[in-house]
Amino acid sequence: MGSTIDIRTFEQIKASGDLPSPKGSALAIIRLTRQDDVSLAELTRVIKTDPAFVGRLIKAANGATVGGRRKIASVQDALTVLGLPAVRNMALGFSLLSSLRSGACKAFDYDAYWSGALLTAVALQAVAQRIRTVPPDEMFCLGLLSRIGELALATIYPDAYGELLTLLSASDDGDLAASERTAFAMDHRELTAAMLADWGLPRLFVEAAALFEVPERAQWPADSRQRQILDALRLADAIRQTCLADPSGRAERVAWLYPLGERLGIDPDGVNALCDGAIESWVDWARLLKMPAQALPPMTTPVPAMGPRSTSGAAAEAAKSPSMVAASRLRVLVVDADPAVRGLLRGMLERAGHDVFEADCGRQGMELALEVQPQMMLVDAGVVEIDGLSLTRALRQTRIGRGIYILVLTEHGDDECLIEAFDNGADDYVTKPVRPRLLAARLRAGHRVIRLQQEVEHDREEIRRFAAELAVKNRRLEEAAMTDPLTGFPNRRYAIERMQQAWASAQRSGRPLCAMVIDIDAFKQINDTHGHDVGDQVLCQISAAIKHALRAPDMVARTGGDEFLVLCPETDLEAALHCGERVRQAVRAARVSAGEVVLSLSISAGVAQSEAHMPDPDALIKVADQGAYLAKAQGRNRVASVQSGVCADAIRQGLAGQHVGMKGTQVYADGAVSPTVLNERG
Missing domain, CATH: 3.40.50.2300 (Response regulator)
Known part of the structure; x- marks a missing residue:
């Protein structure tokens, strides 16, 4: 990957405390997202302590959605769309942006740096939406941090770096990286790669950031994923340079973009559209972040100055x-x-x-x-x-x-x-x-x-447009076919497909896989007593309680009238029992309102872990279902497993409830066996 900073040198810089690093709520978000069992509710609570980051997160999520999806309006929906890696990296990038909008290096233009970084980010996100190699939201983070080494050098060595920039500004052919190596024994590319690796960004991103300014050093095949990420970053950075160039030279720079786009299968019209979309998004982001940005003419209508070779007035x-x-x-x-x-x-x-x-x-x-x-x-x-x-x-x-x-x-x-x-x-x-x-x-x-x-070509464009519209409609129909209309959860069909995928992945990797079957206790009694309208409201509110108590990697689906299936990938039985108990407590603590009726409800859940003798995922679900039957047989409001090998006392330590021991089983229990009417007026 080219030259890198000596690890001892980097550790010394890091130990000095001058290296840019996340602070405050961003640090808490980063630490929380690295936990395996973090729940969406807990992560949402921490994120909401920083209203500015909430707005940026939701805007990024809406920027990542394509195909006519509804607008994201809540933190939890944004987390679902973006995923934990992107949220962690955005917390990192926006924390640095907020804390380092100015500094002691007088020759370093902090506003121009962050404005350019933001433009690279939105351009790279737009490119990623076209090539579909990496999730667009993660590429947004790569673009935002791709030149962080420059900011780091200005922060660590403000006076010396300022002098270097002043000398280079007076020279027409100065090499920034070479000058940095001479002055500091490192350049911004090497420092960027070291910082991104230290922050835990994927290796593919680290290598792309190190090499996109010197692509000739990359040895990857043209059709490899590494090369596509590198070329995407090169194109995004070229869009940045083009948009921020002096107007008289912008038209010439636009022509440089087309070969880069062609490497990624994007024609000149597509490159122009990318530029125009990136400019529009950049202006919106800059307004949100209170940063300098200017609306530019569309790339499809370049500035008139074309140089002396153009003799036409048009x-x-x-x-x-x-x-x-x-x-x-x-x-x-x-x-x-x-x-x-x-x-x-x-x-x-x-x-x-x-x-x-x-x-x-x-x-x-x-x-x-x-x-x-x-x-x-x-x-x-x-x-x-x-x-x-x-x-x-x-x-x-x-x-x-x-x-x-x-x-x-x-x-x-x-x-x-x-x-x-x-x-x-x-x-x-x-x-x-x-x-x-x-x-x-x-x-x-x-x-x-x-x-x-x-x-x-017009006919082809019409066909492409119709095909795109048809793809959107098909995707919406597919989503509808996979979604339970009442709760918004995936339905049984989707759950079976996901279970097949997770089963195959667990078989290949040897990692554990758990399933949880959840039944709402005495749900038929609710329908018979209060009517099906109240029953539907109960299902919606219980579904929300279940979702908020689950961890981010878990998948929950409604598979029957009052039955839910939870898939817990890379999770052993002990951790799944923990998760099930957290769900049980959340449902028990919820107060379900249905008109003038307020109910206190409970669930019975069965948990099972995949074992070598199980022939298929249906066998795993069957064992989890047996656990649910056991929970109901023991009095309901319980989490049970018919599998042995887990220390129930150790699991239940610090959790509310009463332990009911059975040979070869694990059970959590806590009292009530039927819905309780807490308040009913009328």
């Missing part, structure tokens, strides 16, 4: 997507060494209403073709540096060049020369000296072909 539209240009107006590039010929052609084309760009040699023609993406080119076969046929052949090997209508200007009209022109990719030809009427007819023919291509 250069402002030069880089627009073909779909955005009227069918009657084309971008045409003329490549010819003779100024008189270029003038003749330009006059004809501009009178026909087209935008014209000129190049006097093949090399300049290639550069301008990639920059302005013309729809038609007129190329002199004998142009210098790169001849016209070689230029045509080279363009046909690029994605952009394959769609250009190329008309070759040749002084030789014999069959062999024309065959060679067509073999190299020409669409048509005109012999010199140019006859205006014949050229106009050739241009009209080319115009018809281009218009047909535009119609085909």
Whole structure:
């Protein structure tokens, strides 16, 4: 992964206490998310102590949702969408942003640093939504922290780093990393990687942050996950540089983005859309964080300044997507060494209403073709540096060049020369000296072909849009088919699929797997006494109590009228019994309101752990079901297991309730056996 900081050097820096690190509630969140048995309710409580982080978390969750999902409005829903790794990393990143908005390094622009980091974060999140290699919310965190080494050096060595930045600002070709190594025996890339590794970020992220500025050092295959993450970060950082560049140089930088996008399978229109979306999100985030940011013109409409090579007055539209240009107006590039010929052609084309760009040699023609993406080119076969046929052949090997209508200007009209022109990719030809009427007819023919291509592309875009809409509708139908409409929990069908997946994973890894079957005690009595409407309200409120008491990795589904199934991956029987007892206590403590009726309810739960002799997940559920029957037989309001090998007394230490011992079983119990009406008016 290239050079790294000596571990002793890093430990010394860390021990000094000057290294940027999370503080306050962020530190509590990070520590809590590293616990295996943390519950969503407990994590939510800690997060709510920091209202600013709550707003940022919910905004990030909404930024990660795609496909028409409903807006996230609560901390618990945000946690479900983002997952614990992303929440931990966001707490880290936003804590650093809040505590290090300014510092002692006078030459370091803290506002510009964080504004750029935020732009990289939203751009990387947008890229991740396209390539689907890593969850977008986690990539957001990588983008936010990808250059944290610069901030760290400004924090640790404020005076020396300020002097270094001042010297570099006066030099046009200064190498920041090389200067940092000379001054501090490390550079910001190495320090970034060391800090991210120390904070527990995935190794893939650590390596990407270390190498995205020097991608030539990466040895990963082009189609590997590591390379995709690296290229995604390179593209996001290039978007940052493009958006923050001086307006006069922004159009040129936009062209640099397209090859990076192509590596990830994103075409120029997609790159433009990514930039526009990132800018919009960046402005929203900056408003929330009270940071400097400015709305920029869309990348599909670059600033007019295109440099001296652009001779048309319509250069402002030069880089627009073909779909955005009227069918009657084309971008045409003329490549010819003779100024008189270029003038003749330009006059004809501009009178026909087209935008014209000129190049006097093949090399300049290639550069301008990639920059302005013309729809038609007129190329002199004998142009210098790169001849016209070689230029045509080279363009046909690029994605952009394959769609250009190329008309070759040749002084030789014999069959062999024309065959060679067509073999190299020409669409048509005109012999010199140019006859205006014949050229106009050739241009009209080319115009018809281009218009047909535009119609085909429009049809393809419509098909893609319909396909995307259909995919969204199918996804919604699939979610509906997997969801219990009353409680919002996954249903039995979803639970069976998840159980199959978890079973296969546990078999491969040898890790424990537990299942819990939960029944609401005397639920039929509630329906018979108070009616099914009250029964539905009871189910909803008991479901909420169960969900809040479970741990983040657990999955709960409603599998029957009053029956729930909980899947506890990588959990042994002892921990699952702990979890079941926490759920039982939460339900018992809940006061269920149904109109004017307030009920106190209980559950009976059975817990089981997978064993080597069990042939399939159905056997595991059956053993858990036997535990639930045992709990009911022993008087209800209990958590029981028919499996032996767990010390019940040790488990129950510090937990409320009465232990009922049976040979080969573990049982938690606590009193009541039927719903109790606490209050009923009327």
